[in-house]
Amino acid sequence: AQSVAQPEDQVNVAEGNPLTVKCTYSVSGNPYLFWYVQYPNRGLQFLLKYITGDNLVKGSYGFEAEFNKSQTSFHLKKPSALVSDSALYFCAVREYNFNKFYFGSGTKLNVKP
Amino acid sequence: DSGVTQTPKHLITATGQRVTLRCSPRSGDLSVYWYQQSLDQGLQFLIQYYNGEERAKGNILERFSAQQFPDLHSELNLSSLELGDSALYFCASSVEGQDTQYFGPGTRLTVL
Numbered sequence: 001a002q003s004v005a006q007p008e009d010q011v012n013v014a015e016g017n018p019l020t021v022k023c024t025y026s027v028s029g030n031p032y033l034f035w036y037v038q039y040p041n042r043g044l045q046f047l048l049k050y051i052t053g054d055n056l057v058k059g060s061y062g063f064e065a066e067f068n069k070s071q072t073s074f075h076l077k078k079p080s081a082l083v084s085d086s087a088l089y090f091c092a093v094r095e096y097n098f099n100k101f102y103f104g105s106g107t108k109l110n111v112k113p
Numbered sequence: 114d115s116g117v118t119q120t121p122k123h124l125i126t127a128t129g130q131r132v133t134l135r136c137s138p139r140s141g142d143l144s145v146y147w148y149q150q151s152l153d154q155g156l157q158f159l160i161q162y163y164n165g166e167e168r169a170k171g172n173i174l175e176r177f178s179a180q181q182f183p184d185l186h187s188e189l190n191l192s193s194l195e196l197g198d199s200a201l202y203f204c205a206s207s208v209e210g211q212d213t214q215y216f217g218p219g220t221r222l223t224v225l
Contacts, residue, residue: 034213034214036216042218042219043115043117043203043205043216043217043218043219044156044203044205044216045115045216046213046214046215049213090156099161099163099168099169100158100161100169100171101146101158101214102158103148103155103156103157103158104155105155106155106156
């Protein structure tokens with residue numbers, strides 16, 4: 001069955017330090033992978049996606065994610081965290097040729113000054 | 114601002130009632146998706162429409178139904194409401210079924 005796992009409910013990092021938010025997925029075919037961010041009382045905003053090609057994908061606000069097929073992972077990264085990056089982050093997967101999207105449970109990122 | 118609009122922003126109703134949530138997609142987007150976000154279930158995909166036709170169905174209850182109209186706006190109908198239906202309901206749109214989704218601000222439904 002298709003699924004997405006975000007193993008950490010919360011990630012705490014100091015401003016200026018690198019951050020990683022983890023995501024692993026399970027699909028039976030080729031995955032389309034996405035990261036979204038949700039600020040309080042707002043809808044989800046698209047950050048980046050992997051469809052095919054280079055395993056390192058660059059997105060909005062300095063975020064990037066690395067697709068690792070052997071580990072079925074798609075971790076979100078940023079070299080230097082900002083306090084304004086504090087939000088809820090969702091990983092999502094869609095299986096190629098199917099239209100159902102599966103979202104992870106979300107990871108709350110706290111960046112402290 | 115994603116360009117996706119949802120009304121109403123908040124909705125408070127009683128158990129057993131029926132409500133309709135409305136979504137207008139971004140200009141040019143043919144696909145509309147509905148999601149339910151609750152504290153215990155996370156973000157759950159409900160249903161997708163593409164150019165007026167149902168394209169994919171997720172964890173949508175039989176008490177819930179949706180449709181997409183010729184002008185591409187969509188409505189999600191929730192009936193025989195239960196306390197557990199209290200949640201944030203998001204609509205998203207995309208150019209076609211395979212593309213990036215853009216989310217609306219959501220409708221917060223409270224069932225008392």
